[in-house]
Amino acid sequence: MTAINRRRALTGSAAIAVGVPVLAACSSDDASTAADPTDSSSPSPSDASPSQPSADGTQTPSEGSAAALASTGDVPVGGCFVATGAKVVVTQPTEGDFKAFSAVCTHQGCLVESSSEGEIPCPCHLSRFSLEDGSPVSGPATAALAPVEISVDGDSITQA
Ligand code: FES
Numbered sequence: 001m002t003a004i005n006r007r008r009a010l011t012g013s014a015a016i017a018v019g020v021p022v023l024a025a026c027s028s029d030d031a032s033t034a035a036d037p038t039d040s041s042s043p044s045p046s047d048a049s050p051s052q053p054s055a056d057g058t059q060t061p062s063e064g065s066a067a068a069l070a071s072t073g074d075v076p077v078g079g080c081f082v083a084t085g086a087k088v089v090v091t092q093p094t095e096g097d098f099k100a101f102s103a104v105c106t107h108q109g110c111l112v113e114s115s116s117e118g119e120i121p122c123p124c125h126l127s128r129f130s131l132e133d134g135s136p137v138s139g140p141a142t143a144a145l146a147p148v149e150i151s152v153d154g155d156s157i158t159q160a
Contacts, residue, residue, distance in 0.1 A: 079116035
């Protein structure tokens with residue numbers, strides 16, 4: 001093997017070694033888990049990509065219509081569910097009390113994860129946010145997740 005070939009091989013290995021943990025940490029049913037870090041605003045219809053497919057049954061918001069985010073059964077009591085297509089995290093701090101926030105971490109823009117462990121976790125640098133108000137509980141994030149208006153109709157949770 002020549003020096004160039006060995007260098008290329010090592011570079012390729014490093015790229016794989018770096019890429020695999022990032023993909024594993026951010027894995028979900030949506031390939032676009034990392035968002036623009038400068039976009040810490042609340043998701044709005046213009047934030048969603050209309051061409052983005054949704055494997056979890058969620059729909060991207062469209063102008064003038066409510067977007068289905070989740071079923072109430074998707075959201076554990078004391079936990080949260082991420083509607084990846086809409087980039088919204090729905091929480092249920094206490095039974096029957098649903099809240100929603102932008103799922104885009106205020107640290108560097110990764111999507112937070114679904115959890116049943118009492119907080120909203122970000123897999124990238126381990127920030128954790130409150131189920132109640134989206135405020136940072138621990139980790140490098142210092143700003144709260146932006147609130148998102150939702151409505152609950154029966155077992156359907158939609159973005160208002
Ligand atoms: Fe969420 Fe860094 S992007 S903790």
